Amino acid sequence: MPNPPFGRAGGCLMAPKPISPPPIPDDYPHSDLYRIRHSLAHIMAQAVLEKFPGAKIAIGPPIDYGFYYDFDLPRPIKEEDLADIEARMREIIAEGHAFTRRVIAPDEARELFRDQPYKLELIEDILSRGTDEYGNPLPPGEQPVLTTYKHATFEDLCRGPHVDNTRDINPKAFKLMSIAGAYWRGDETKPMLTRIYGTAWRTPKELRQYLQWREEAQKRDHRRLGKELGLFVFAPDEIGPGIPLFTPKGEIVRHLLESYVREVQTRYGFTHVWTGHIVREDLYARSGHLQNYADVMFPPMVDGDDRYRLKPMNCPSHMTLYKKMGRHSYRELPLRFSEFATVYRYEKKGELHGLTRVRSLTQDDCHIFLMPEQIQSEFAMLLDLVQEILGRFGLTNYQVRLSLRGEGGKYVDDPEKWNAAEAALRNALNASGLDYTEAYGEAAFYGPKADFVARDTLGREWQLSTIQVDFIQPARLGLTYIGPDGEEHTPVVLHRAIMGSTERFLGVLIEHYAGAFPVWLAPVQVVVLPIADRHAAHAQRLAGRLRTEGLRVEVDADSETLNYRIRRAEKAKIPYMLVVGDREMENGTVAVRMRSRKNLGTMTVDAFLARIRADIEAGT
C-alpha cells in the first residue's frame, strides 16, 4: 500500500507487516543450525554446573527457535542469573573447545553419571527400550549404543550431533530467553525441574530478525488487541478468572460470527435446538462423562437430594432431546441438532489463556444422528462445510489431523465398527483433497475423529474444527431408530464443531487479522467525520441513512481537529472514514478514506454504498 506524499513517515500504527522468523532449514536435525543449538545447550549446562555445583542435569535438546536444558538446581535461579550464565557461555565459546564423541559401555556410563540420577534413568531407558541414536526402534537383534559428547570439562550423555569446535558458534547470535518450570519427562507426578530457554541462530542478523518477529507477534496478541480495541475484558476478582465479558463492540463480532455459521449450516441442512445450562448430574453418570471428565466440571449445585451440574458439553442434552422427541424412523436420518451453547469447564488456573483457554465458552456444537452406512457421505459433507466457513475468514494455514485408535484399553472394544469408521473417514478425506496427517492413539475413547488445528501468531496450536464419530454414548443413553427392517437399531452420532468455540475462534481471528477485521466483521464499519460544527447535523443525517442500509456507523463530531479524529479512527481500525465539509454538503458526496491510509477521494453516497457492499460480499 503506497504511502501518501504527506504526513510522518513510518506507518507504525498500521496493521503489522506480516514478518516471519528466520527460516528453519529443511532436514533440520541434520543441519548446522541444529548442531549449533545442541552444542549451546551443552555449553549452557557447563556454565550452569560451574555456577551451581551439585546441580543435576536432565535433558537439553534443540527446539524450533533455539534450545533448552532442564536442571535440578540446589537453590532457585533468578532471571538476573541468566546474564552471568550467558557471559560465561561466551567465554567458553571463545576458549575454542573441540566436541569429541565416544561410544561408551553401559557399565562405564553408569559409573560416569553415578551422581546424575536423571542421566542414569535415561541410560536404563535407552538400554531397555532399544532405540538407535535418533530414537528410532532398532532392527531386531541389534543392541542400543550409548554415546557421549565432551567439550572442555563437560561430558554429557548425548546422541549428538554437535559442532566440531565451540568456535563454530557465533557468540553474538544467541540469547538466553527465559526460565520456566518443567516436569521431568513432562509428567506432573515427577519432580519439577528448572528449564532455561535460549534462542540461537547462525548470525547476529538472524537473531535480530527473530527478536523483531517476536515483538511484532506480541503486538497482535489478541489479549492486547482486545483491550486496545475495546472488545472484551476480564474481571477476575468480581466475575471470576477465565470468564470473558464482551463489550458492545466485542458482542457484535461474536454475534456476526455465530449468525454467519448459523446461516451457512442451515443452508447445508442443519437444524438448531436449545438445551439450557444446567443438567442433573445423573445424566453425566449414565453418559460416562462423570467418570471421564469430572475434573473439568464445576462442582455440583445441590438442591436437597438433587444434584445439578453446569453443562460442560452438550452431547447428553442433545441425545436426551432426540430420545424425548419420540420414535425416529431411519427416513429422518441424518438428523442434525446444532446449538450455540455456552458451556462451563473448570480449567486449571495456570492453563487459562486470554480467549483461547477460558472457563465459559460457547460451542458451535452439533450432534448428527445417523446410520453407520451414512458416516462417509456425512463426513464428506462436513469437510465441505468446514472448508467453506474457514475459507470465508481466509484461514487456510490449518492442519488436519485424523486421530485413530492406538494400543491400549481405553478404546471401546468393537474392532469392526472402528475399522469401518476409520475407513470411512480416510476415504472421505482422500476424496476431499485435503492434506492430513494420521495420529495413532489420539482418538477419543468412543471413536475416531478429524481435527482442524490453527496456529496463533506466536506459533501456538489451537484446535478449531472437530468432527468425531461416537459409537458408545447413543447406546449408553438408549437411543434408537426404526430401520427399514422394522427393528430398533442404535444410531451413530457425529459430534461436530466448526469454530470450536466462539471465544477461541474470535481470539485466533483477532490475531489473524491483526485486529483489522474485514468490513463485514468490523464492529464499526464507517465513521463519519464532520469538519466543523456546522456540518454535524448533516453528518448525523448521513449516518442515519447509512444505518438504514444496514451499516454500523458512528459519527465523531468531537471538538477535536480533523487530524486528531482521523488518527483516533485509524487506531480503532475502522475500515472507512467519511469526511464531510462544505463541499460534500453542497454536492451530496463524501470524501472517503480507508484505515490503510489510502485516500479514495470524493464520491457520491451511492458510489460509496456500492463499494462497501462489494467489500462485505467479498469478505475483505
Added chain:
RNA sequence: GCCCUCGUAGCUCAGGAGGUAGAGCACACCCUUGGUAAGGGUGAGGUCACGGGUUCAAGUCCCGUCGAGGGCUCCA
C-alpha cells in the same frame, strides 16, 4: 496444580539501597471550527491487588492469599 516473573490512576509505565505518591495517553470543562495520523489551557481521578509482620516510619523489606504473564517432552 507446579516452576519462574509480575500486580502503583481507565490504559502504558516512573518511583536510585524505606520518610505518608508522579508522567504520558484516555476522561471532563473552556478556548480553538480545523480539509485527511496527536491545536492549547484548566481539572478531576490512586485505601500503591488483598491480609498479616518487621520498623519511629513500608508502594518500597519479610510471610501468606488472590489475580495476571511466560512455561510444563519439539523426548540422550
